[in-house]
């Protein structure tokens with residue numbers, strides 16, 4: 001598979017030869033200029049949202065209830081392991097905090113999102129890229145753009161799965177030398193070992209969701225866009241049931257590959273989010289935190305490696321002293337003194 005020439009190459013990155021089937025002429029830059037979310041816009045939009053107004057009203061009410069000495073029900077889910085996710089102001093503060101720390105140490109390292117269909121790689125990826133001020137790529141969309149916007153399902157039908165996987169691998173290879181990218185991969189990108197070689201140059205994050213949750217999401221979107229789910233679906237069958245079954249068997253084959261990821265993020269939702277999974281900002285926060293932990297651990301490990309003592313350093317220093325011109329002169333003078341009838345050293 002030849003080069004897709006996705007984006008303008010920086011100096012030093014050599015283009016591969018072209019492919020007759022995938023002409024560079026069909027391609028165009030796909031760095032996301034369209035920014036549906038940024039950390040700032042998200043914070044602002046949510047500060048003004050009815051959700052936040054509701055929280056402000058609740059806080060006000062609970063203060064007045066407390067003032068009367070009554071018990072307060074703050075409306076939060078008991079036992080929620082991430083209680084701040086239910087408060088958008090608090091969550092956006094936490095996102096900012098972790099992003100500030102991570103951005104200092106991430107140094108442009110790429111973030112690769114892997115996971116099953118419907119796990120939200122594209123949705124979370126866009127928000128993450130804007131928060132980190134990274135560019136966003138979705139390998140499925142790049143392949144579609146490379147084929148005059150032909151949908152993935154049509155490429156599968158006309159060219160076959162192998163051809164699609166070759167395009168996917170080519171894109172992964174071509175993107176890996178760049179920096180400051182969030183890349184949402186196709187659900188099957190984990191299957192090829194050579195893809196891991198490129199993805200592991202960056203940090204690979206698995207968005208790990210329950211099969212029922214994924215099936216609900218892809219059924220809502222319609223499975224016809226996803227050829228591996230739509231293939232051989234019995235007519236009139238319940239789409240969600242079909243999706244659940246197929247996703248289940250794909251996950252069984254793929255789990256061991258997804259487990260190679262550097263970071264695993266659960267999509268589990270609590271309380272009101274039980275049905276749809278954790279909201280996108282919450283998933284992004286979980287992901288930022290997990291990546292930050294990884295990056296900080298690496299930094300500590302590197303600092304420890306630098307903090308070593310050379311055994312015998314003292315002797316090395318003495319040797320250097322003896323070899324210095326002054327030490328050599330005084331050693332020579334002493335030797336000469338010895339030769340001129342100096343006293344023999346005491347035993």
Ligand SMILES: Nc1ncnc2c1ncn2[C@@H]1O[C@H](COP(=O)(O)OP(=O)(O)OP(=O)(O)O)[C@@H](O)[C@H]1O
Pocket residue numbers: 115116117118119120121122123124140184185186187217218221226276277278279280281283
């Ligand atoms: N946190 C979320 N809460 C609710 N719905 C979500 C969330 N994240 C994604 N979705 C919805 O789930 C569906 C699948 O999301 P998305 O396309 O981002 O997944 P994907 O992993 O990129 O899938 P694929 O690999 O099939 O392209 C979309 O309809 C999207 O709106």
Ligand SMILES: O=C(O)C1=C[C@@H](O)[C@@H](O)[C@H](O)C1
Pocket residue numbers: 116117140152185186187188189225226227228
């Ligand atoms: O899980 C998969 O194998 C796929 C997922 C989609 O993102 C597309 O890449 C394609 O439909 C194949």
